[in-house]
Amino acid sequence: MFNLPSEVLVSKKNILEHLARLIIEGRLRTDEIMPTEMSLSSHFGVSRTMVRDILKTLESKGFIERKTNVGTRIRSIHSWNLLDQEVLDWSCGALTQSRFLLSLLELRLIIEPQAAALAAVRANDVDLQQIRAHYQRMSDSVKKEPDPRAILDTEADIDFHKAIMKASGNLFVSQFGGAIRAALHHTIYLSNKATLDVFKSLECHHKVLEAIENRNSEAAYLSMAKVLNNTITDLGLQTTGLIMLEGNSVNKIGSFPETLP
Amino acid sequence: MFNLPSEVLVSKKNILEHLARLIIEGRLRTDEIMPTEMSLSSHFGVSRTMVRDILKTLESKGFIERKTNVGTRIRSIHSWNLLDQEVLDWSCGALTQSRFLLSLLELRLIIEPQAAALAAVRANDVDLQQIRAHYQRMSDSVKKEPDPRAILDTEADIDFHKAIMKASGNLFVSQFGGAIRAALHHTIYLSNKATLDVFKSLECHHKVLEAIENRNSEAAYLSMAKVLNNTITDLGLQTTGLIMLEGNSVNKIGSFPETLP
């Protein structure tokens, strides 16, 4: 159970990731007690100091809880720091279930259109410049490969969205950069790329850019929502229950009660 | 600078909080290098082990970055884990500037109406039961003190909102419990309580409850937005730039371009 895969060398990073995966994949179940620091130490062949260091990291991610003479108890998923960059990375590798990606896309659908709307009102010249620059990078990457299976520069895409969140002027909204990155990587991983219409995507991104530059917050909101909805439909997924604007009228997306575990 | 206030005893928790406050208050500026672990150890009169433990925590909050032979460098606010419970608590004490609270309320306005809408569609019986129970606690606390300066049970209020976020069925939305708690505590701290109309507030909360129980996601969205807007106006604040539904029509709240530092 606690054995590292034989091909990886024993290092702090590897042990940390290994334990994190055991928890995320559910092979260590909630409320279960992990082995003592001493036994982990001898098992992995590292010092207790290092084991404690690793456990402290896991604790800061919300994975475990430690008590004197009780040991380290696994905490439930509701306590995990899901927005932490590393947690997201590990989760994407482990939780291939679509519930995870759907939750992530839902979150983007809640945050990003509003971030775009705020950016349209608040972005300063530097912000605008950066957003445009990142768009340009996306655009360039497509034009370089003029065949229909062209691929968008993922990093440019991520930076574009992050720049908009930064331009929103809201300290908390800017915290979701990691979520964007994870969602995009996961999206690319799941899609067989051929199904993604990069030209349509690029055009939608351009509309977002224009709207923000024109200080049109409503258009910014709408076009950002379109960008995200495109991604969702391209993946063959569907969101339900969110209240979104669409065109000039209120639109209640979907109507199927869905109960989740 | 690094001296603890003389009245507090030297303990892990106190040193941690002290350093965190120094950073949050800006007395340790971005990119500045902190003293070495050794000197901190002798300064505070604790072992280097404990200093490292504390620094590791600060690192996990995004406050500092450590490099061999360089030392520990203070990171900018954009790297801080603002949604972390402790970071929020410390920040509320330190950053009394209204920008912080306004960002927090804006975040709630983005997340919570959507969470309520999702809850209306997805909540199961247990969820509904809990939401109602928390509302009941709020209601009881008001009725106990039937004078006009009655005070709402803050913890019940927090639990009510958290229960709704949990009922949204979205893993990430449930992560904002800490933000709610901080916002409410900060709100109560800033308001002189007399200005808060608890009866109106209670009534609005009841409408949220009803809407969710009736599976009416649009009404849930609208009434939750009202709850939050009441809070904002009660504090004499104003949000600008968000795209919200209001009644049956799209409403672009505010229109003043606001550039933030």
Next chain:
DNA sequence: AAAGTTAATTTGTCATACAAATTGACCGGA
């Protein structure tokens, strides 16, 4: 059987030593 006491276990803290990595100074040569 209940309550209090003791012993054992496990995490928390300490002290010391050495390893690894990075910087910066020093030195040599073209």
Next chain:
DNA sequence: TCCGGTCAATTTGTATGACAAATTAACTTT
């Protein structure tokens, strides 16, 4: 003068062994 490389110093990272503190579980006593 400038470039390059070597070497030493500094600082964080890891290892080890010991003891403190806290909590559980067993045990004893009434």
